[in-house]
Amino acid sequence: MIKTKSIIGALLVSILFAAAPAMAQEGHATPEIKKEPWSFAGPFGTYDRNQLQRGFQVFKEVCSSCHSARLMAFRNLSEPGGPEFTEGQVKALAAEYEITDPDAEGGKRPGIAADRWPSPFTNDQEARDANGGALPPDFSVLAKARGTTQPFPWWILNYFTAYSEGGPDYIHALLNGYVDPPPEGAEVPEGKHYNTYFPGHALGMAPPLSDGAITYEEGESGSVPLTVDQYSRDVASFMMWMAEPHLVSRKEAGFQVIAFLVLFAGLMYLVKRKLWSRVEH
Amino acid sequence: MAHESSYVPGNVVEKWIDDRLPIIRWSKEHLMDYPTPKNLNYWWTFGAILAFMLGVQIVTGVILAMHYTPHVSLAFDSVEHIRRDVNGGRIIQAVHATGASMFFAAVYIHMFRGLYFGSYKAPREILWILGVLLFVLMVTTAFMGYVLPWGQMSFWAATVITNILGAIPVLGTPILELLRGGFAVDNATLNRFFSLHYLLPFIIAAVVALHIWALHVPGNSNPIGVEVKSSRETVPFHPYYTMKDLFAIIVFCIPFAWFVFFAPDILGHPDNYIMANSQVTPAHIVPEWYFLPFYAILRAIDFNILFIDSRLGGVIFFAGAILVLFFVPWLDTSKVRSGTFRPVFKWFYWLFVANFVMLAYLGAAAADGTVLGLPVATFSKLCTAYYFFYFLIVLPLLGRFETPRPLPTSITESVLAKHKAPAAAQPAAASTSH
Numbered sequence: 001m002i003k004t005k006s007i008i009g010a011l012l013v014s015i016l017f018a019a020a021p022a023m024a025q026e027g028h029a030t031p032e033i034k035k036e037p038w039s040f041a042g043p044f045g046t047y048d049r050n051q052l053q054r055g056f057q058v059f060k061e062v063c064s065s066c067h068s069a070r071l072m073a074f075r076n077l078s079e080p081g082g083p084e085f086t087e088g089q090v091k092a093l094a095a096e097y098e099i100t101d102p103d104a105e106g107g108k109r110p111g112i113a114a115d116r117w118p119s120p121f122t123n124d125q126e127a128r129d130a131n132g133g134a135l136p137p138d139f140s141v142l143a144k145a146r147g148t149t150q151p152f153p154w155w156i157l158n159y160f161t162a163y164s165e166g167g168p169d170y171i172h173a174l175l176n177g178y179v180d181p182p183p184e185g186a187e188v189p190e191g192k193h194y195n196t197y198f199p200g201h202a203l204g205m206a207p208p209l210s211d212g213a214i215t216y217e218e219g220e221s222g223s224v225p226l227t228v229d230q231y232s233r234d235v236a237s238f239m240m241w242m243a244e245p246h247l248v249s250r251k252e253a254g255f256q257v258i259a260f261l262v263l264f265a266g267l268m269y270l271v272k273r274k275l276w277s278r279v280e281h
Numbered sequence: 282m283a284h285e286s287s288y289v290p291g292n293v294v295e296k297w298i299d300d301r302l303p304i305i306r307w308s309k310e311h312l313m314d315y316p317t318p319k320n321l322n323y324w325w326t327f328g329a330i331l332a333f334m335l336g337v338q339i340v341t342g343v344i345l346a347m348h349y350t351p352h353v354s355l356a357f358d359s360v361e362h363i364r365r366d367v368n369g370g371r372i373i374q375a376v377h378a379t380g381a382s383m384f385f386a387a388v389y390i391h392m393f394r395g396l397y398f399g400s401y402k403a404p405r406e407i408l409w410i411l412g413v414l415l416f417v418l419m420v421t422t423a424f425m426g427y428v429l430p431w432g433q434m435s436f437w438a439a440t441v442i443t444n445i446l447g448a449i450p451v452l453g454t455p456i457l458e459l460l461r462g463g464f465a466v467d468n469a470t471l472n473r474f475f476s477l478h479y480l481l482p483f484i485i486a487a488v489v490a491l492h493i494w495a496l497h498v499p500g501n502s503n504p505i506g507v508e509v510k511s512s513r514e515t516v517p518f519h520p521y522y523t524m525k526d527l528f529a530i531i532v533f534c535i536p537f538a539w540f541v542f543f544a545p546d547i548l549g550h551p552d553n554y555i556m557a558n559s560q561v562t563p564a565h566i567v568p569e570w571y572f573l574p575f576y577a578i579l580r581a582i583d584f585n586i587l588f589i590d591s592r593l594g595g596v597i598f599f600a601g602a603i604l605v606l607f608f609v610p611w612l613d614t615s616k617v618r619s620g621t622f623r624p625v626f627k628w629f630y631w632l633f634v635a636n637f638v639m640l641a642y643l644g645a646a647a648a649d650g651t652v653l654g655l656p657v658a659t660f661s662k663l664c665t666a667y668y669f670f671y672f673l674i675v676l677p678l679l680g681r682f683e684t685p686r687p688l689p690t691s692i693t694e695s696v697l698a699k700h701k702a703p704a705a706a707q708p709a710a711a712s713t714s715h
Contacts, residue, residue, distance in 0.1 A: 254542025
């Protein structure tokens with residue numbers, strides 16, 4: 001009986017291995033997106049507070065002029081596990097923005113920490129009109145709405161490494177994926193920009209970042225390179241935090257839960273073994 | 282399994298209750314004293330795991346419903362509100378979403394266990410049929426639940442799957458419009474799906490009660506498939522199986538917790554973090570992993586059969602793949618219950634398991650791609666053919682031609698043989714090591 005099982009097992013395994021190269025060959029025109037080392041990757045990963053603050057600066061100074069982030073509230077920026085600005089900083093930041101509020105005198109009032117991040121356009125149509133017909137997607141959960149694919153059988157490993165950084169990997173690749181002039185044979189309509197990683201390659205967004213475009217605030221200047229690669233890493237991390245603000249506390253709870261379950265399982269095993277030792281089974 | 286009730290009311294109050302509603306007597310008989318074969322292996326713990334998962338889904342679901350808004354313009358944000366602003370919401374939502382996957386993983390193991398050990402054979406046909414019915418209810422509930430977050434995949438899954446019903450001749454369009462509450466998937470669809478998603482789990486719970494009732498009449502099957510001959514071959518359900526099942530449930534919770542806390546989105550599709558938009562079709566519409574084998578069967582029929590067009594043909598095979606399960610007790614003609622004693626059956630069975638996994642892989646592959654050098658369309662047809670070949674040809678014929686291995690006469694004999702074997706093997710192993 002065991003023999004038959006092991007033969008079948010061996011057959012299945014060999015089929016899988018034989019299949020791997022054949023399946024890996026199904027490529028698309030887009031090169032595979034590399035997995036980047038993120039501080040928040042894996043079960044032990046947490047956000048790098050300084051990186052989130054830098055990423056926020058990129059978002060505020062560059063991205064937010066076209067992209068909304070309607071689910072993020074100013075108060076989130078001071079919550080533990082995030083960029084952790086002080087409450088005073090957040091209040092001052094919110095006050096810089098005008099919030100549309102029908103109850104306020106004149107329909108506008110300065111922002112408070114409880115307000116959501118104000119959108120740059122009042123509606124989708126206005127956003128399209130200002131961006132050559134393309135709609136800049138909302139940033140709130142964008143980092144989780146994008147992903148990467150790995151060829152068979154490597155994606156199976158993702159379930160064991162808890163790989164959840166496909167979004168930031170894609171965003172980083174996209175921001176560094178502009179090619180100008182476009183490669184030979186690629187047709188890019190007017191007003192679009194060739195991007196290696198964008199599906200279809202014709203991206204409405206012009207390259208938003210350039211080396212040295214943003215000077216990081218005090219404490220950071222000098223120690224962090226002012227390059228597109230660095231900006232894109234920082235803003236991708238910030239976007240991941242925006243999409244998953246409770247990642248750190250979630251993982252902390254996870255360790256406690258799994259430790260408890262392992263201990264409980266061990267005790268239950270002993271209970272079961274003791275109980276069944278009296279029964280021949 | 283008829284057995285005398287050993288319950289004696291402990292005090293006046295219990296006696297008073299027992300004379301009016303013997304619920305304590307009933308509980309003792311069915312939840313504690315129920316005689317269970319002593320040779321069940323860990324594959325038999327999945328029944329308890331499934332009951333646990335149903336409880337988890339109902340409890341988390343009821344809490345989620347307190348914060349969720351079933352409206353096309355608010356549903357997506359309300360799910361995000363749960364993840365972001367509700368205390369513990371990220372974890373409750375992740376438990377419910379990954380819980381669906383874990384529920385299906387457990388139900389597939391439970392069903393494949395039944396198929397291997399012939400658990401559906403007389404006198405347990407109704408038990409099996411109720412089980413298949415539970416699977417159908419689970420599929421329906423999970424599908425409707427997946428629509429509720431109102432992401433792109435929610436919307437397009439709802440569109441594609443409800444479209445299937447439209448292929449039914451004459452009645453298709455009225456059924457489709459009734460289900461959607463309109464001509465397209467919209468607010469009315471979301472509302473009725475939310476209502477039904479809340480209703481169906483309680484129907485599942487009721488059918489589970491029938492499933493357990495149907496189990497308690499003939500009693501459990503067991504790995505050797507030989508019926509219990511004496512009470513010495515059974516142990517009371519409590520504490521023997523309550524503790525063993527609890528151990529299994531805790532172990533099952535470890536990978537469950539891994540997904541909930543460390544990769545809550547890995548079992549879903551990134552597109553479902555984009556709010557539903559009827560004007561933008563995703564590049565690649567894929568159902569959740571647990572529907573993939575059946576989705577592959579649906580897609581495999583891309584040709585017309587006589588007067589039946591490919592669309593209706595797909596629906597017939599898709600429905601047939603589930604309906605055929607109802608008839609398994611009569612399709613399998615073998616007198617031997619357990620696959621352990623059926624040398625030829627085992628080959629077909631494990632090929633069926635591999636084939637099912639392959640169907641899942643094909644269901645996720647792009648329709649115009651290739652797998653193992655074969656076009657997905659061709660490969661899917663082969664796998665679909667084997668799926669039906671197994672039920673309609675192999676099971677009926679194998680029982681007539683296969684010579685099973687000799688069966689133990691009783692559970693006691695099999696248990697004794699198992700205990701003798703390692704004892705006899707040990708001296709031999711010791712002598713070779715010198």
